Amino acid sequence: MSAEFLPLFLFLAVCALLMLGYPVAFTLAGTALAFAAGGILAGVFDAGFLSALPGRVFGTMNNTTLIAVPLFILMGTILEKSRIAEELLGSMARVFSGVRGGLGISVVIVGMFLAASTGIVGATVVTMGLLSLPSMLRAGYSPALATGTICATGTLGQIIPPSIALVLLGDILANAYQQAQLQMNVFSPKTVSVGDLFVGALIPGLLLVGMYILYLTVYTRLKPQAAPPVDQGTVSLGELMRGLLPPLLLIFLVLGSILVGAATPTEAAGFGAVGALALALARRQMSVQRLREAVIDTLGVTCMVFMILIGAAVFSLVFRGFGGEELIHGYFQNMPGGAMGATLVVMLVIFLLGFILDFIEITFVVVPIVGPVLLAMGLDPIWLGIMIALNLQTSFLTPPFGFALFYLRGVAPEEVPTSAIYRGVIPFIIIQLLLIVALWFWPEMATWLPEQFKQ
Template sequence: MTDPQIALMMLGIFIFCVFLGFPIAFTLMAIGIAFGYYAYFDPGRMWRSYNRLEDDAGLWDSVSLWVEGFYNNRIFDLFVNQTYTVISNEVLTAIPLFLFMGYIVERANIVDKLFSTLAVASRNLPGALGVAALITCALFATATGIVGAVVTLMGLLALPQMLRLRYDHSFAAGIICAGGTLGILIPPSIMLIVYAAASGVSIVRLYAAALLPGLVLVGLYFTYIVVRAILNPNLAPKPTEEEVPAVPFGKLMWMLATSFLPLAILILSVLGSILFGLATPTEAASIGALGGILLAIAYRAMTFDRLRESVYLTVRTTAMVCWLFVGSYTFSAVFSYLGGEHVIAEFVQSLDLTPIQFLIVAQLIIFLLGWPLEWSEIIIIFVPIFLPLLPMFGIDPLFFGVLVALNLQTSFLTPPMAMSAYYLKGIAPPNIKLTEIFKGVLPYCGMVLIAMVLMYVYPQIVFSLPEAFYGPQR
């Protein structure tokens, strides 16, 4: 077999192992080291260690030199260097800080007050509780970036309220599932930080580029909820005075000031300091983590147990992301050294695709990968395969990254592997069927496709803010 054929076999074995359910980070490292031993094998280096054996050498010395000869392969140097590269990556430093901010905010009892306030403030809108749930999900998802946490918590808070007010099961479930995924796209998104580290794109430009598409998607969701509630009032009956009582204007303003404003100010201060160049993403994440602690203290929700749990979850999630990077870097280095990337590039060139056709094919592949894999695995492992192909088609990696972030919304919403639906089903009342949840999330997949088409047709949705803040990209 030739080296490129071995590289393709390496990729095939990895995909096979993923579908068998092996841990992805350690599978990447194991396959990368195993095939890398072959790729970087140098008989001269190995025998230099063996030749130091003497006839009268003791057993321990013999074993030691044989072990040294076995490990005298550059793949082990590569693995150590890649590990150090990941750990010292300044962009990735922001991830544990943003995660810590999210976990602290999740435990600060802010979300229940925010939802109650928005339910009262929007009571005269069609689908009032749905609108309140969407806005709460958007803010909470932006603050945490953790889909499972947002869907689960909002399922516990908002879903019982909507069911109590006779909302259609599918309609209510779809709002929570779709709103919970918005943190993947809207800055300060952890996914965008991971993409920036994998692609080398400026994280501040990426945040600016993703802001308008994120707001467009929220606007589409909002429009869908209101229009459906107007066309079919039985989906979201208007609450009576007894169910959601009106409150005086002054009291409503105080409720907003004590529930909506603190979280909004925290998010805007973090995002604004990044976009306006007042702080690096890591510094802004530090501000956000400190702000989350202060919010928890202000809401009298800070306890040692909650702090310890937040630290533990932060360390666990950060370790997962970092080991994925180590495995991916090792795997991709060996794959490229064996000529795998060259084979893929030649194959794509032979298809004679236009840039639009390439984007559609790439996004379709990422969409399909979103069924069995998490977004972190897709961004760290598979997106780098597409990145070297972008210059061939004249596609900006900034534009590609925002498209991927939009596309990954669907990976949480598309049956049969819609993880948002499973998160919600896990805490929903027994009478809520999984098929009802699937029915509710499908229209939001259509909203995502509309947003992607709008980006194709009007790319300035992506490029206008980065160019306005930082000038044209060189």
């Protein structure tokens, strides 16, 4: 085995073991340490690289930005347990009562709010599947259109802030940007933060929601039998405001405090968690048992995230020790098309990995490897982060391995065939690819708004 290609073999070994179902965190750390041990014995690995591991772990423990992760997760789980999404869906369905495709449009709008509150794809897809899929099927919606709408709406949690994916990407890209500046011998005061990604994701995220609604409107006009109008009754303005205003106000306060610079993402996440709890208590939808379930769910997801982060730290150190960064940098530099050609290859790799790996694993494994190299080639970190988030969102929908498809399959009735789910997501995949292409040619869609807030 040539030592030059050891980083590539390490990466492929990790992917193969993950596909076999081994735990992510232990696979990352265990495989890397096994390669490091073999490299030390063969004299091709410097054990001094591992001496930086305690500093990496302590840096993770001391990273205040990452505290936002459990707080945003807690905010989302509290809102989920308090049945706010269920009430909101009922109110929006009555707003669009009698409109062809109105129930589907209601699902998209409520899914957007749910994505902005939970930030986790699985939670949104499962919640919307349980709440809306039976109603859509009873109303006569085609199974393909109903399931496709729910899957696509559920993945909005990847791009609409406060997204957990954007929190993790922001932290990783901030470190990658510092490394890129060191490689270029440039010491610029410009930085990239989680807040920058939140602001940059607003326009693409809202555009995506608008494109979903436009598709549903046009499709239901062309094929009326696929989404018949449903009489859900009327809703008064007061009822609508009671269902819509509190969660909307909470989301605006959380995001607004970040956008205007009044609070860091971590501080805003803390406010959001407390606000969600206060909202649930005010509605008398929070018991000790539900709060206990919310805390336990938050603890489970948080432990998973941070264990993967520690495993990824071991992996990145060993990968760097084998000269992986130099290998990738040389490969990208010699690639036709320069920075954009390298970016296209990275986007394709991330898209394919999205079939088998979760966004957390890709964020912690792939982005630290390719991020510094791409940013050193002059790419805008905010644009790159939004492109990666949209790319992951698309891969979660793509048959046959898209995660959102499996989440919905787990809660969908048996009479809904898997083939209907696959057919239903195809138009939404095309919509997302169109948005990615538009962002490729007009990066200002992601970079213009952050520049305005910094002025």
